[in-house]
Amino acid sequence: MLVGTGAAIESSKLYDIDDVFFWYGFIDVVTKPFLVTIVYNKVKKPAGPRPESRRPAVRPYVSAAAGEGGRPVPLYGVSLSF
Numbered sequence: 001m002l003v004g005t006g007a008a009i010e011s012s013k014l015y016d017i018d019d020v021f022f023w024y025g026f027i028d029v030v031t032k033p034f035l036v037t038i039v040y041n042k043v044k045k046p047a048g049p050r051p052e053s054r055r056p057a058v059r060p061y062v063s064a065a066a067g068e069g070g071r072p073v074p075l076y077g078v079s080l081s082f
Contacts, residue, residue, distance in 0.1 A: 057081040 059079045067073035 057080075059081070061075075061077040061079040063075045063077075064072040065075055
């Protein structure tokens with residue numbers, strides 16, 4: 001959508017396309033975290049009454065990824081639930 005709007009502005013030749021893409025990118029980077037936070041908080045279900053569902057929770061995280069030659073490579077980390 002932003003690229004299409006930028007192309008439309010460029011076709012009108014009122015603004016420099018580099019400035020248009022810079023400001024659209026800047027606005028997108030600045031506003032996206034707030035938009036995602038608002039949507040996340042609206043959609044997120046509250047924690048249940050059970051003790052294991054209380055938030056925040058920190059748990060170990062273990063997974064595997066494909067390494068060289070297709071061999072599995074273990075990935076370790078921490079999962080934060082809030």
